[in-house]
Amino acid sequence: MNERDYFYACTAGVQGGIARCRKEDGKCDNHHNGAAWPHAPEPDVVLVKMNLNQGRNAEFARAGVRQLTRSFERSEELSREHVARAEALDRKPFAVRQGRENDTTTPEAADSGCPVFGKTGLHSVTVRGLITELQLEGFVLSDAHRLFRFHKPPVRLVMEFVKKGAKPEITKFPWDLFNGLTETCFGQVDVWANDRSPKNGLVVHTVNCGQRDDKAQARYRLKFADGDWDADVIPLTLEVDLDA
Ligand SMILES: [Zn+2]
DSSP: OOOOSSOOBOOBEETTTTEEOOSBTTTOSSSOTTSOOOBOOOOSEEEEEEEEOHHHHHHHHHTTOEEEEOOHHHHHHHHHHHHHHHHHTTOOTTSTTTTOTTOTTSOOOOOOSEETTOTTOEEEEEOTTHHHHHHHTTEEEEEEEEEEOTTSOSEEEEEEEEETTSSOOOOOOOHHHHHHHTSSEEEEEEEEEOOOOTTTOOOEEEEEEEEEETTSOOSEEEEOGGGTOEEEEOOOOOOOOTTO
16 A cells, blocks of 8 residues: 555566556556465666766866767767667656657656656655665765766766676765765656666666755655655654743
8 A cells, every 4th residue: 555645656666677667556466465466576787877067066076077978960870779768668758757758958857767757756855864775775986977968058966876897986986075965855766677688687766856945844764665765754854832
């Protein structure tokens, strides 16, 4: 029974367990409780992404985080790959980000994966503690860069976590800057549980953090939850007037 007050995707695996079901947990008529469905695949790679304003971009640059430039052509190529993967899974590639299929100014809107928190994502979210949780689950930081796209500003910080031993670990990363960057409330967090790549066999999950608002109070804390992802509800703190 799903008692969450937000959309949460069914945790069953489809297509023989290579992809996560896109229907809503508790309301999925394909995967009833108790039945022996394969579970959605756990991630081999977790990507954490968030925008950097000019000041923060400069700080991360000074701290040695390299910049990668993605061309419009490469973005289009990635978009074509997403479409092909979605079609191989019998999924509509633009079902989630509808209305953008003809928008050629911002490619990469095609998706083959499962949006864990639905089309509009999870709202009012803190990611505090998430990196620690990933580390406890055996993930290490294997890459960090600032992604620059002429056609799609602003610059995005992209961090790649892999299971320890899968790739060399990054030893130099400005965690203090990162902690400052994430000491905020994100208006929207989207988690994509992607299908197993037909190219390299890896399952990549992406955490997109957007609409930061330093003044807002978070309602949810994002958690990894053994690769299913989920959120803890943060209790409201009531201000008590002791003189009343
Ligand atoms: Zn399902």
